[in-house]
Amino acid sequence: MKKFLVRTFFFFFPFVVISYPLDYGISYFLSKSNDASGEFEVWSDIYSSKVNCDIAIYGSSRAWVHIDPQIIADSLNQSVYNFGINGHNFWLQYLRHLELEKHNKSPKVIVLSVDVFSLQKREDLYNPDQFLPYMLWNSNIANFTKSYKGYNGTDYYIPLIRYAGKFEALKSSIKHAVMNTSDIHYRTNGFKGMDREWNTDLEKAKSNNVSYEIELDNKSIELFELFIQECDANHTDLILVYTPEYIDGQNYVSNRKDVIDIYKNLAVKYQLTFLDYSNDSICLNKQLFYNASHLNKKGACVFSKKLAKDIKYERIMTQL
């Protein structure tokens, strides 16, 4: 028995010894890459305390590709960063907020892009690879991602385990270790203007004649209210923004109006500014969109200018 245990121990010992350094190396080079739709860039900026902006833009992909921080910054003369996280609802937008607050100076203003999906909670952890370099022994990431189908409990605590079977992440890490590609950025201050033409997603959905009803997640709504209260307590100005959706796609979600009413009611309840572009003239111009819910680069430019102007007009920035 002793011989068995000793030999087994020494057989696995090299794995134990190299697991953490190897994990660190893989994570380091992966975090330098611009993969995962550029999410690594944003997370790395947060964890390396590089952000420290005056205005933070939160939301999903509809924040990420709609609001150009440079246009807002030029217009308001403030530093701006876009923290939009692709494919995720408020649950994980809040995680990004927590990590931002933990590693950086708190923003003075938060512009939160809300939409019909914000208060829903998906089952799968979309784009799970984006958490890989940062999730080891990170309790915030563990707390906010473990309720999704994505990672096991051990992935958060045992080095290397979470990289098992992650070909793309491993390949990407090796690629960035071999070639220095850290100068190639996918996003600029978190934003990516999508240089795309209108695609046929909406036509396909229409041909299927499918209507979709949003199932609101009570825990997400509670978290949303908690976030509003936290902002108030920290004297952070919170602006809710409903960014434009193309007019023909607006009927796709059957309870769209009810969801927008929730934001309106919360804005009244907590005396927040709610900039509602859900029926703005931009919604009528197909050339500004690449699908029913996303503006293209040109649309993002038009919308960002309008948003900057509206924020100014609302005199929200006076205290900055």
Next chain:
Amino acid sequence: MLFNSIDFAIFLPIVFVLYWFVTSKNLRLQNALLLVASYFFYSCWDWRFLFLLVFSTLLDYFTGLKMQEAKSKKGKWFWFWLSVIVNLGFLGVFKYYNFFVESFSEALSQIGLQVNPWTLNIILPVGISFYTFHGLSYVIDIYQGRIKAERNFVDYAVFVSFFPLLVAGPIERATHLLPQIKRQRTFDYVKAIDGLRQILWGLFKKVVIADNCAEFANQIFNNSADHSGSTLVLGAIFFAFQIYGDFSGYSDIALGTARLFGIDLLRNFAFPYFSRDIAEFWRRWHISLSFWFKDYLYIPLGGSKGGNWMRIRNTLVIFIVSGFWHGANWTFIVWGALNALFIIPSIIMKANRNNMENVAQGKLLPTVREFFQIVVTFTLTVFGWIFFRAENIGHAFQYISGIFSKSLFSIPTIQPYYIVLLIILFILIEWFGREEQYAIANLGLKWRKLFRYAFYYAIIITIFWYAGKEHQFIYFQF
């Protein structure tokens, strides 16, 4: 809890340490630990089905004792049939009820009678076919006087629910496993190391071969109408390697795990894809089930004693029942019948026991004739797998007609070169290890430690590279 999960990687060392360090001096305690661990292992799927497992165990335990104590033949007969009927009743309700009522209703609709059958909305308890067959073999053996009933409930319960074999076999016999459970086990270094090596190879088969093949086999089978004939052939071959890697990988992990606890389980696979005829294939594929049907169905039906017609009839019966054992679907029945048809010519020509030895025993390569026989047998097997994998009979025929189209000779639309390379590497390792219990049992044992360890590390790294998908084992659904 899957064998290829982190949960199992944590569970196994804990049980191992408790087994050899805390309970090793007391056999009763050791068996009690195995039972608790096995019930915990099973309840990780669905704790509610634990009651079914315990009930089935209690039933066979008590009917076994009652049969032994029965003073008359009639009494013995009564307890025997009570056990058989209740066991098969559970299997019938959980596995076959919906199939029977739906098939009956379909048959009625063919003659113009419309009925709305009452179907059950239940999930199949994991491993029910396996532990039911364990229990059945036990009571049949007692009834036929081959063994005596086990008086110690814990020992009997470990025989039924020993966690390595609980959910997908091998289907053990009381004559083989119970004496090992009742005997004081001492730690055997060579056996334990061999067990670890077999677990490693089983994981390679499952994670690297089966799960990778599954990805493409599923892609091709699920959209078979969109693919060329050559791609469909590739899909069927991928499925052949998926099911082999999956089930034999599971069996290797089960056998290796049991060896860590000083217990030898029945061998379940013996390199079936190197078989030279279908009869040999069935002596090498899911061996514990084949022999179960041989001993408890084929021989009671008369076996080979009554001439050709009797042998053909009995062969058809066991293959159809075996197909049906796999699942409540006509595809499995056709798959079983098809294999019977493949084997019947060799029975008629009395050639079904021609190839009892390993192919090319003691030689590096097979002869041209042997190679040709292997290719033909593999082709027939792959053809049968199409029915096994298809959603229904219509799908199977559509798949086969898709193969025999003009596009059979086109270049496949899916070309996963890396999997083809992995399969070739896998076949080579299996070929060179075909005379052993499992392919890497002896591979590298005479190499310098550095190279041997490098070989094992390479396997572990490959498993790590491809792991993370946690696909279910196919045979868990049976």
